[in-house]
Amino acid sequence: MARWEPNPRERLERAALALFVEHGYEATTVAGIADRAGLTKSTFFRHFADKREVLFGGQDALADGFGEAIRTAPPGTASVDLLAAALLAAAPFFGPERHDLGRQRRTVIAANSELQERELLKRARLAAVIADALRERGTPETAARLAAEVGVLAFGTAYARWAEPDNRQPYPQIAHAVLAELRACAADLGAQAPAPA
């Protein structure tokens, strides 16, 4: 009997991703996902708050890792390096063995605006975590908000490049490169003298 087989949550996640890839997000019903995992609709909603959330399970752990990395960095570390530390804390989630899953997940999300909304919400929470951690270190309000936004942009770009089908570079290398590039752009942007009002 299907009841009491292990890891119902993980089974649901796998079933959902497979069905989303096969038939698309909208054409897939929650009952269908549950069926494929040998469970029911009730159980699905006991493990996930809604249909979208089945694709975003790891995001909370990610945010925790970001905050922790910034908080435990040595005193006096520059903001850019704090961002680097945060991005690297995500490395365990992006090993080469998860490359295919990451690519599929990205494809599914890219095809549906509901899922994009959810991803943006997760990123906003990520930015909030980063900004909070920076504020705890004494970074002024606006500087913390900007750095958090840059960090999230860097993370999103790095994730996108890592998940590219033909990518072979490891995530940490990509993250460093993206962050360095963004830092340079920030310098350019900040150096421009604003026109007199």
Add this chain to the structure above:
Amino acid sequence: MARWEPNPRERLERAALALFVEHGYEATTVAGIADRAGLTKSTFFRHFADKREVLFGGQDALADGFGEAIRTAPPGTASVDLLAAALLAAAPFFGPERHDLGRQRRTVIAANSELQERELLKRARLAAVIADALRERGTPETAARLAAEVGVLAFGTAYARWAEPDNRQPYPQIAHAVLAELRACAADLGAQAPAPA
């Protein structure tokens, strides 16, 4: 008879905001909004793609204005000043007479994460419009993305400050101040030498 009274779209928007303020977003049904506007559920969905969208009607016009402002700026204008031009293009939407509406709208959105998701999506589209317009002017990819993100952050901050209950400053003044502050922070962030890998 209620049929054929003018401005059904605007009536629906007013009815929705009023009910959201009174009972909250979730406790309000689409049928209830339509009733209050003297219309039906069918008509509601003929004017708005979904329940959330009734609060985000102006966002598309906003994005158009942003793109237009950047495209029509004099050649050679610095990126920061292009962002300033874009933010000022939004000024007509934020006259003092709309202050109360803006404040109510913000309160409703702040209380519901579904609405926050939609707002984030709209802002992402805004960022995409800005980045596209900057690319058209020859701004390199990464610089355009960063500048767009900064622009959206500036807009969000300016809108939030403008909609504060006790705010009396006009929107353009706030926008300029926020942007100047962010430019300074970008300079700081970019000036930090990254630690050697």
Add this chain to the structure above:
DNA sequence: TAGGTGATGGGACTCGGTCCCATCGCAGTG
């Protein structure tokens, strides 16, 4: 062997959203 506990199954229900068709009001036309 008899509970006790936590996870699951299952069904009823509400509401968002889609679809289709009948209906209405307003032209314009003869």
Add this chain to the structure above:
DNA sequence: CACTGCGATGGGACCGAGTCCCATCACCTA
């Protein structure tokens, strides 16, 4: 003054997401 075409509305059937409640099952412990 009818007739007709057109666009907007009303209304009902329908599906799926999500909630709620309760019965049921498997495992553990006394």
